[in-house]
Amino acid sequence: MITTSDLTKVYRSRGREVTALDGVSLHVRPGEVYGVIGRSGAGKSTLIRCLNLLERPTSGTVTVDGQDLTALAGSGNRAPRPLRLARSGIGMIFQHFNLLSSRTVQGNVELPLEILGLSRRDRARKALELLDLVGLADKAGVYPARLSGGQKQRVGIARALAGDPKVLLSDEATSALDPETTRSVLSLLRDLNEQLGLTVLLITHEMDVVKAVCDSAALMEKGRIVESGAVSDLLATPGSRLARELFPVGGDLSAGDRTVVDITFHGESTGRPVISRLSRAYDVDVSILGAAMDTVGGRQVGRMRIELPGRAEDNVVPIGFLREQGLTVELPGDPPAGRADVVELSGEGA
Numbered sequence: 545m546i547t548t549s550d551l552t553k554v555y556r557s558r559g560r561e562v563t564a565l566d567g568v569s570l571h572v573r574p575g576e577v578y579g580v581i582g583r584s585g586a587g588k589s590t591l592i593r594c595l596n597l598l599e600r601p602t603s604g605t606v607t608v609d610g611q612d613l614t615a616l617a618g619s620g621n622r623a624p625r626p627l628r629l630a631r632s633g634i635g636m637i638f639q640h641f642n643l644l645s646s647r648t649v650q651g652n653v654e655l656p657l658e659i660l661g662l663s664r665r666d667r668a669r670k671a672l673e674l675l676d677l678v679g680l681a682d683k684a685g686v687y688p689a690r691l692s693g694g695q696k697q698r699v700g701i702a703r704a705l706a707g708d709p710k711v712l713l714s715d716e717a718t719s720a721l722d723p724e725t726t727r728s729v730l731s732l733l734r735d736l737n738e739q740l741g742l743t744v745l746l747i748t749h750e751m752d753v754v755k756a757v758c759d760s761a762a763l764m765e766k767g768r769i770v771e772s773g774a775v776s777d778l779l780a781t782p783g784s785r786l787a788r789e790l791f792p793v794g795g796d797l798s799a800g801d802r803t804v805v806d807i808t809f810h811g812e813s814t815g816r817p818v819i820s821r822l823s824r825a826y827d828v829d830v831s832i833l834g835a836a837m838d839t840v841g842g843r844q845v846g847r848m849r850i851e852l853p854g855r856a857e858d859n860v861v862p863i864g865f866l867r868e869q870g871l872t873v874e875l876p877g878d879p880p881a882g883r884a885d886v887v888e889l890s891g892e893g894a
């Protein structure tokens with residue numbers, strides 16, 4: 545649904561050059577919720593502004609719903625009509641909502657409909673329908689100043705849906721909200737994704753957001769995507785940084801005659817009493833150093849850091865047993881030689 549190939553963006557200001565995007569190739573499948581995560585300055589907002597051509601990329605292409613947007617002339621808010629039309633198929637929501645304080649809730653949702661040239665009656669009907677969809681039917685005549693942050697973001701979402709977009713882009717839409725409101729806005733996005741078949745690309749710096757709603761995720765660093773793929777695949781991939789950050793296990797890597805083992809439970813293995821079986825079958829004392837369990841996409845997954853007596857060489861058999869149980873097993877005290885810098889897991893071309 546969204547494909548970028550080799551997207552770069554170089555900002556030039558006062559003789560200095562900043563490479564905000566450095567060869568970003570991204571593939572978001574129709575109907576998925578895709579999270580892009582990364583530190584401040586990684587290039588996330590630049591990526592989203594290049595996706596809808598609010599900014600023109602320096603090179604590379606952006607295709608949304610089969611249309612090459614980079615082939616259309618213009619950029620920014622005053623783009624020519626073909627680009628503006630293409631853009632009406634892409635909704636956008638923002639961290640600070642960007643509502644007009646002089647207009648009522650309904651007036652804010654009607655704004656893009658005015659630009660699309662709908663009659664007053666059609667605008668009102670559509671706006672009320674959208675407000676109902678986001679659970680704010682009773683707030684149509686209220687001004688934004690009288691709304692909570694979560695309600696403002698719902699108005700922002702209703703406005704973004706005005707042009708019946710197939711794609712919704714979200715730049716840190718929940719970072720100004722408290723955890724509970726965040727959860728309710730995320731579950732609204734998930735509902736819209738399911739009900740309307742909407743493809744959602746969301747940018748966040750919060751791992752919890754990825755855990756709560758994303759089917760796939762990409763990690764950005766210094767303008768590049770360093771890891772990407774379906775969340776369930778990432779969890780099953782030894783060495784995945786996203787998996788580690790999603791499920792930080794904690795627990796020291798104690799030295800000496802001990803072997804520290806990180807195991808990731810996913811799929812069927814989650815329900816099995818693997819640790820007690822290990823302990824019984826090999827008569828070993830297993831210490832649990834840290835663990836994190838959660839639900840991702842409605843399924844239980846988790847990671848656990850355990851410690852076995854003896855060195856890694858002495859534990860080849862119990863470690864093999866864990867692998868046979870379908871768990872992903874890593875020895876964090878024993879970094880693999882020459883691990884690839886870039887882990888590419890997404891089903892490319894899908």
Ligand SMILES: Nc1ncnc2c1ncn2[C@@H]1O[C@H](COP(=O)(O)OP(=O)(O)OP(=O)(O)O)[C@@H](O)[C@H]1O
Pocket residue numbers: 555556557562563564582583584585586587588589590591749
């Ligand atoms: N208009 C601009 N002119 C010059 N440099 C810019 C411009 N916009 C962004 N940059 C630079 O590009 C880099 C990426 O910025 P960007 O806003 O995309 O980061 P981000 O990942 O969204 O960060 P944050 O999490 O803080 O929002 C930064 O080094 C930033 O200073």
Ligand SMILES: [Mg+2]
Pocket residue numbers: 588589590
């Ligand atoms: Mg940003």
